[in-house]
Amino acid sequence: MRALDVQELLVNNRPILELMVLWATIATVGKPWLYVAVGVWLLYKCVTQRAFLCRTIQTLPRDFNGIKLLVSLRLHILYQYRHNWPLHYYYLEIVKKYPDKVAFIDIKRNQSWTFTEFNQLANQFAHYFTAKGLKQGDVVALYMEQSPEFVAAWMGLSKVGIITAWINYNLKHEPLAHCINTAQSTAIVCSPSLHNAIREAVKNEQLPSTIPIYVYGQADDDTSAGDLSKELHQMSKDEPPKNASVDFKSDLCYIYTSGTTGMPKAAVMKHYRIYWIAFAGGRSFDIRSTDRLYITMPLYHTSAGILGVGQTITKGATSVIREKFSASNFWKDCVKHDCTVGQYIGEICRYLLAQPPVPEEKTHRVRVMVGNGLRPVIWSQFVERFRIQRIGEFYGSTEGTSNIINTNNYVGACGFFPIHPVFALWNPLRLVKVDMETGEIVRNKNGLCIPCQPGETGEMISSIRRRDPLFDFVGYVNKQDTSKKVIRDVFKKGDEAFTSGDILTWDENGYLFFKDRRGDSYRWKGENVSTTEVECILQPLMCVSDATVFGVEIPGMEGRAGMAAIARSDKAPENAKEFLKDVGQRLCSSLPSYAVPIFIRLCKEVDKTGTFKLQKSKVQRQGFSILQCGGDELFYFDTTEKVYQPLTAAMEEDIRSGKYKRF
DSSP states (O other), X not given: OOHHHHHHHHHHTHHHHHHHHHHHHHTTSSOHHHHHHHHHHHHHHHHHOHHHHHHHHHTHHHHHHHXXXXXXXXXXXXXXXXXTOOHHHHHHHHHHHSTTSEEEEETTTTEEEEHHHHHHHHHHHHHHHHHTTOOTTOEEEEEOOSSHHHHHHHHHHHHTTOEEEEOOTTOOHHHHHHHHHHTTOSEEEEOGGGHHHHHHHHHTTSSOTTSOEEESSOOTTOTTSOBHHHHHTTSOOSOOOOOTTOOTTSEEEEEEEOOSSSSOEEEEEEHHHHHHHHHHHHHHTTOOTTOEEEEOSOTTSHIIIIIITHHHXXXXXXXXXXXXXXXXXXXXXXXXXXXXXXXXXXXXXHHHHHSOOOTHHHHOOOOEEEEEXXXXXXXHHHHHHHTOSEEEEEEOOSSOSOOEEOTTOOTTOSEEOOOOGGGGGTOSEEEEOBOTTTOOBXXXXXXXXXXXXXXXXXXEXXXXXXXXXXXXXXXXXXXXXXXXXXXXXXXXXXXXEEEEEEEEEEOTTSEXXXXXXXXXXXXXXXXXXXXHHHHHHHTTSTTEEEEEEEEEOOTTOSSOEEEEEEEEOTTSOSSHHHHHHHHHHHHHHHSOGGGXXXXXXXXXXXXXXXXXXXXOHHHHHHTTOTGGXXXXXXXXXXXXXXXXXXXXXXXXXXXXXXXXXXX
């Protein structure tokens, strides 16, 4: 190397060389070989990969702060793990600290509970069901609408070791019965408006007729049903007797996730898992005890039910709960109730931007919005229009351990991995290469997974560490479902990892961007939709020969819209309109609105593999393009009329251009 080159190297890489000197100094104590190795690596990078090294140095502050946060969170949770308190003990500490402070506000009924009052309501749930003979380990299905009482129910029952199953209140018929039966529920608590759905499931023998049903309120469809809310008032408000066997490691509830295959699966959530999500979210996004959280997302989901409400339970913040999201009332509610933190999914942000300006969008005090799915193309516009100081974008799954956060407000990213290769030695989260055509994880000649490098796209996985509670995959109630989410021989023979089923892109600076879902599910309207679940509704119909369901992209829309390719049987009406009327009624009566397919393609036959598995890659690529569908009839779901209408070329153009958005 010429002297001039050496001089230029010294000048342009002065920060690196200073870092090397620091490393050499530190090497005098501790483990010199490690620092010498890093120093050699840095020198090598200076000469051969200067651009990569510059990016490493540039992102060092971000990585340092991220690792510092992670270490502090881990130390805290491991300390609490040894402390071994059940979740409600933390809430009781908050009650002592803020006895008369408002804990929950129900916007619909204009009703509020102080921390003391809410705890007393939770105690009444515990005493009531104990008196009914339920004991630790029994399961109560909570099929309730959005309300603080939903939280009080699971909190109170957890005090005596009764597990609650959080049921999606949009479900009906087979999916509803599946969720209740999967959890092996011994009782059901439902809202008055949902009582009829339970009765229908019992009538159709989808649920056992012997299962006790408790209606929280007066059921309009059955005057003989008791009112649980009135019966609770007769119960003691005192703390139930302490149960020494209920601790930090006990099962608290089941939360359902579509996953990547099959019907909804009941993920086992332990006390420490819920505490970890709530505490880590609050610390990561600087949520304070003085904050008021505006919650419009479903409480049966992790985002609102744990991350959101968890700030009240573990930190003493106030939760302001609205029954259903309303774009026109969002900022008005925030101003009226003095909210300082909001929750979102990507669709909520898009709906808010589509609203005409209102004075409240400038006068609110919301400083942080926490959620996931905010698209990069509207991120800056959303922040600027509504004057949001911070977007708390995160990525994670209810049951898994692959959780990441955007700590520095980087536009569009859901988190980051440091690009320094030393990070890979201890990081349990990785991206591995996937065959985008088949959806299968790619393995090398030794049968091991191939890790992605910065700039590549792959599936998020998380190493399973059985002795570490934060990285141990507990899984689902159904152990067969659990085994399907675990892969082995990942980076060495015998190791295990949780597969998220999600495809992310890792850019050259280490930022991660959500790209797609792998497998048999897609995301629409902020909800995961299992294609198998929809297929299970279609395939039993006598008029349907075969049906396969998948997600297709609509330009300008978040996630993927559902599409079903259906082959009619010889028992189907010849008239497509009559056929689709029957199919549409079946779908609308059996599925929540977000799971009803937006498009239907009537095919002569549905492609299958040699083992009779339905193939969907070809029809998924063709999407709802009239030109590519080879003469098959296409239909779209008119959400106003609740019927399927023929998809014309003009309508296809309107959908693709964004003129038609009524989905």
